[in-house]
Amino acid sequence: MAPATKGKGKRPGPFKRDIRQEKRKQQQQSIEALDKAVAELDLKAEDIKTFADLPLCHATSVGLEKSNFTTLTDIQARAIPLALKGTDILGAAKTGSGKTLAFIVPVLEKLYRVRWTEYDGLGALIISPTRELAVQIFEVLRKVGRQHAFSAGLVIGGKSLKEEAERLTKMNILVCTPGRMLQHLDQTAGFDVDNLQILVLDEADRIMDMGFQTAVDALVDHLPVHRQTLLFSATQSKKVSDLARLSLKDPEYVSVHEVATPSTLKQHYLVTPLPEKLDTLYGFIKANLKSKMIVFFSSGKQVRFVYESFRHMSPGVPLLHLLGKQKQLQRMEITRRFAEARHSCLFATDVVARGVDFPAVDWVVQVDCPEDADTYIHRVGRTARFERDGRSVLFMDPSEEEGMLKRLAQKKVPIQKIAVKDHKKRSVRDELQNMCFKYPDLKYLGQKAFISYVRSVYLQRDKEVFKFDQMDLEGYSNSLGLPGQPQIKFRKGEDVKKLKNAPRQGMSSDEDESDGEAEGGEDGSEKKEGKKKKKMKNEVRTKYDRMFERTNQDVLSGHYNKLLDGSEQTPDATAVGSGDNNNAAAAAADDDDDDFLSVKRVLHGDELDNGGRGPNGGIKKIVFGGQEFVIDSKRREKALMSKKKMLKYKGNPTKLVFDDDGQAHPLYELQGEEDFERDGPAEEQRARFVEDEAARVKEADLDDRETAKARLRERRLRRKLREAEERGDMLGGSARAQAAKAVLAAGSDDDGDGDGDEDEDPLALLRSLPTAGGKSASDREDDHDDEAYERERREQEMEEERERRKKRKEQEREKENEKGAEEKPKAKEKKKARKWFQDDDDEEEGERPKKKTKGGKKVLEMDRQPETLEDFEALAAGLLEE
Numbered sequence: 057m058a059p060a061t062k063g064k065g066k067r068p069g070p071f072k073r074d075i076r077q078e079k080r081k082q083q084q085q086s087i088e089a090l091d092k093a094v095a096e097l098d099l100k101a102e103d104i105k106t107f108a109d110l111p112l113c114h115a116t117s118v119g120l121e122k123s124n125f126t127t128l129t130d131i132q133a134r135a136i137p138l139a140l141k142g143t144d145i146l147g148a149a150k151t152g153s154g155k156t157l158a159f160i161v162p163v164l165e166k167l168y169r170v171r172w173t174e175y176d177g178l179g180a181l182i183i184s185p186t187r188e189l190a191v192q193i194f195e196v197l198r199k200v201g202r203q204h205a206f207s208a209g210l211v212i213g214g215k216s217l218k219e220e221a222e223r224l225t226k227m228n229i230l231v232c233t234p235g236r237m238l239q240h241l242d243q244t245a246g247f248d249v250d251n252l253q254i255l256v257l258d259e260a261d262r263i264m265d266m267g268f269q270t271a272v273d274a275l276v277d278h279l280p281v282h283r284q285t286l287l288f289s290a291t292q293s294k295k296v297s298d299l300a301r302l303s304l305k306d307p308e309y310v311s312v313h314e315v316a317t318p319s320t321l322k323q324h325y326l327v328t329p330l331p332e333k334l335d336t337l338y339g340f341i342k343a344n345l346k347s348k349m350i351v352f353f354s355s356g357k358q359v360r361f362v363y364e365s366f367r368h369m370s371p372g373v374p375l376l377h378l379l380g381k382q383k384q385l386q387r388m389e390i391t392r393r394f395a396e397a398r399h400s401c402l403f404a405t406d407v408v409a410r411g412v413d414f415p416a417v418d419w420v421v422q423v424d425c426p427e428d429a430d431t432y433i434h435r436v437g438r439t440a441r442f443e444r445d446g447r448s449v450l451f452m453d454p455s456e457e458e459g460m461l462k463r464l465a466q467k468k469v470p471i472q473k474i475a476v477k478d479h480k481k482r483s484v485r486d487e488l489q490n491m492c493f494k495y496p497d498l499k500y501l502g503q504k505a506f507i508s509y510v511r512s513v514y515l516q517r518d519k520e521v522f523k524f525d526q527m528d529l530e531g532y533s534n535s536l537g538l539p540g541q542p543q544i545k546f547r548k549g550e551d552v553k554k555l556k557n558a559p560r561q562g563m564s565s566d567e568d569e570s571d572g573e574a575e576g577g578e579d580g581s582e583k584k585e586g587k588k589k590k591k592m593k594n595e596v597r598t599k600y601d602r603m604f605e606r607t608n609q610d611v612l613s614g615h616y617n618k619l620l621d622g623s624e625q626t627p628d629a630t631a632v633g634s635g636d637n638n639n640a641a642a643a644a645a646d647d648d649d650d651d652f653l654s655v656k657r658v659l660h661g662d663e664l665d666n667g668g669r670g671p672n673g674g675i676k677k678i679v680f681g682g683q684e685f686v687i688d689s690k691r692r693e694k695a696l697m698s699k700k701k702m703l704k705y706k707g708n709p710t711k712l713v714f715d716d717d718g719q720a721h722p723l724y725e726l727q728g729e730e731d732f733e734r735d736g737p738a739e740e741q742r743a744r745f746v747e748d749e750a751a752r753v754k755e756a757d758l759d760d761r762e763t764a765k766a767r768l769r770e771r772r773l774r775r776k777l778r779e780a781e782e783r784g785d786m787l788g789g790s791a792r793a794q795a796a797k798a799v800l801a802a803g804s805d806d807d808g809d810g811d812g813d814e815d816e817d818p819l820a821l822l823r824s825l826p827t828a829g830g831k832s833a834s835d836r837e838d839d840h841d842d843e844a845y846e847r848e849r850r851e852q853e854m855e856e857e858r859e860r861r862k863k864r865k866e867q868e869r870e871k872e873n874e875k876g877a878e879e880k881p882k883a884k885e886k887k888k889a890r891k892w893f894q895d896d897d898d899e900e901e902g903e904r905p906k907k908k909t910k911g912g913k914k915v916l917e918m919d920r921q922p923e924t925l926e927d928f929e930a931l932a933a934g935l936l937e938e
């Protein structure tokens with residue numbers, strides 16, 4: 057056997073081919089054996105305890121082994137066999153019980169068993185509600201799938217869309233967040249998901265809820281209906297509407313635990329009035345310095361304020377903070393640092409409430425009451441993971457206690473009340489007040505934190521838990537160290553978010569902002585604010601200018617409000633208005649106060665005269681495409697002035713037609729339903745329309761023929777006149793020819809009124825004149841049938857063609873003459889003469905040139921030799937004449 061050839065481009069030798077064929081054969085056999093084993097797998101068997109008991113391919117088994125996964129958890133033992141058989145699954149199991157592997161293993165097995173290759177495109181899609189969780193799932197996939205040849209990618213935003221798009225088309229498995237994935241499905245050319253085999257939704261209940269609804273529905277629209285779908289969550293629901301949205305086929309509900317929280321978790325709550333919350337928290341941190349804890353707040357602004365202020369107080373444990381609006385790299389870095397830390401305190405929004413698997417967390421502290429029991433369960437699930445111990449504590453305002461306990465009892469959450477020991481209590485109010493006084497930025501953060509908290513409580517759906525009017529907001533504002541309670545005005549019944557974001561969308565080029573990730577939002581203006589401040593550094597700023605700076609634009613104390621128009625003031629310090637029942641968590645998480653508040657600067661008379669620009673170049677309004685936009689920064693102004701960007705808001709161009717009264721109408725106007733019915737049955741209307749149109753076309757056709765005939769006649773007349781002139785008839789002055797000439801010279805509209813009257817038609821007069829045969833032209837023309845007309849027309853065309861050719865020839869001749877004249881006559885003559893003499897060498901001397909015919913061509917023959925040039929010329933001329 058010849059040895060296998062090595063090197064690029066060469067065909068493998070027979071030996072290598074044999075090995076490959078053998079390998080393929082083995083794989084084929086192993087897949088067939090796996091298929092058989094899966095088909096025979098008994099779902100009720102009690103002896104499935106380890107991964108080795110499952111019919112898994114070699115690559116997956118090795119991956120699991122190398123990642124130290126041997127024993128199956130409950131959810132894995134129940135869900136994996138079902139998933140291997142191709143069933144759609146709704147999986148529910150307590151937090152930290154290994155749901156990730158319960159879907160990763162089936163994903164790998166599915167693709168392996170259908171012999172998925174790198175050329176088959178996207179085979180599996182795993183969707184996660186947050187970036188942190190997506191990264192974590194991707195890591196598990198990489199570890200367990202290390203022996204497989206599939207390509208896998210992470211699509212979570214934070215990078216340029218183009219960069220991601222380039223790699224996307226080559227991926228077999230993708231882990232993504234919904235918004236970013238949808239962006240790619242809509243925009244990335246060549247990204248094909250038509251063959252998708254399996255779709256997984258981790259934290260499915262979150263992905264299917266309001267915050268992601270639009271993105272997820274649009275995303276699912278792109279996917280093929282024939283696929284396997286797996287949904288997992290600790291708080292899985294069997295909502296029929298969700299199942300329909302995902303077109304699940306006879307899904308199996310796999311629920312392995314009665315309680316969604318692990319038994320190794322000790323859960324506590326303590327009642328602390330809202331104004332004492334921060335004191336309690338500070339005391340708690342100080343008492344647990346040798347712990348690793350996550351502290352949850354309801355909004356990113358609270359996280360920032362507490363993090364910044366506590367950092368100044370140095371409690372004695374490393375502090376970290378994590379929120380949705382941080383940059384992707386920063387988020388990843390913080391996640392890494394917290395995961396690696398032994399003792400640390402992480403202030404966070406719900407961005408890490410679900411799925412994130414931080415190792416060895418001792419405490420979960422919920423400073424703000426979660427919006428519902430499910431959120432509570434996921435938050436506390438960050439500790440006591442996979443058989444480890446953990447503890448949690450929930451802070452509740454007295455008004456929240458009863459309602460929240462009821463909700464937790466419904467979910468069978470075992471929770472105990474604890475109280476803070478008196479000697480552990482410590483007030484931080486004075487310190488916060490000092491800091492707010494010293495650092496205006498911190499004060500602004502505090503004001504925003506206050507507002508976002510008030511807003512989140514106000515918008516909560518569960519009014520049995522969140523009793524807005526029982527909250528001591530004044531006391532809470534004081535506890536944050538604020539000099540006065542920020543004024544808030546709630547807008548009634550309007551989609552404030554939409555209103556606010558319209559101009560922003562036009563300006564945004566930030567990839568992150570377009571990500572559909574809805575959780576744990578934080579004000580993205582952080583970065584913008586910083587830039588703006590730098591810009592303003594060199595300008596002289598008054599206290600009023602500072603007051604209107606963006607950081608403080610919507611957080612005005614009573615004192616500042618008095619400076620503004622009375623109509624903008626809110627006499628009530630607390631919220632007013634009915635508001636709508638928006639998803640409070642989504643609203644709080646998105647956390648952009650500006651859209652919530654109506655405290656905008658009022659434009660007064662002179663400012664409006666000044667194009668809306670204030671004395672300091674402040675806020676200005678413009679109206680574009682029927683929408684009003686507020687310009688409050690140079691950058692925004694620039695964007696708003698950019699035609700290209702603003703075209704988005706103009707809508708699509710429409711073509712209009714104008715009626716006789718100058719009124720604009722759309723090109724096609726739809727008739728009202730009533731009018732349409734009044735006009736009779738549709739079939740009749742259609743027949744009528746066709747008839748009318750046919751008649752109209754016929755009429756127009758006749759007109760066209762008449763016009764064409766008239767033109768022909770005129771041309772014919774002109775030709776005849778010309779011919780008569782050439783023959784000299786005009787001199788004799790035949791009456792008909794004279795008249796025709798006069799008429800033609802007069803043109804078609806003698807009186808110049810442009811109405812083209814019948815009696816002004818020059819041909820009409822001519823037609824009435826008697827011809828040689830005694831018949832008038834008009835009489836004769838009346839006799840013409842169409843055939844004659846056609847004949848004349850053809851003649852006319854031929855005549856014209858002849859004339860054109862003649863003209864062309866004349867022009868060519870003229871050109872040639874011009875060319876000849878350009879050549880230097882002397883040189884030409886000399887040349888001719890020289891030629892002559894040379895030819896003549898062969899001839900007998902003194903012979904006259906004679907005409908000869910050579911091959912049918914006439915040539916000159918010499919009978920005498922010219923002596924001078926003149927002589928030559930005379931001789932040549934004579935010959936030519938001959």
Ligand SMILES: Nc1ncnc2c1ncn2[C@@H]1O[C@H](COP(=O)(O)OP(=O)(O)OP(=O)(O)O)[C@@H](O)[C@H]1O
Pocket residue numbers: 124125126127128129132149150151152153154155156157289290410411412413437438441442
């Ligand atoms: N079979 C297993 N053997 C050992 N450890 C496991 C096994 N399965 C999962 N784990 C570990 O358990 C931890 C929790 O797993 P995972 O994150 O999948 O839980 P989860 O059920 O998805 O939690 P959550 O509901 O919070 O999302 C992880 O650290 C994981 O490595």
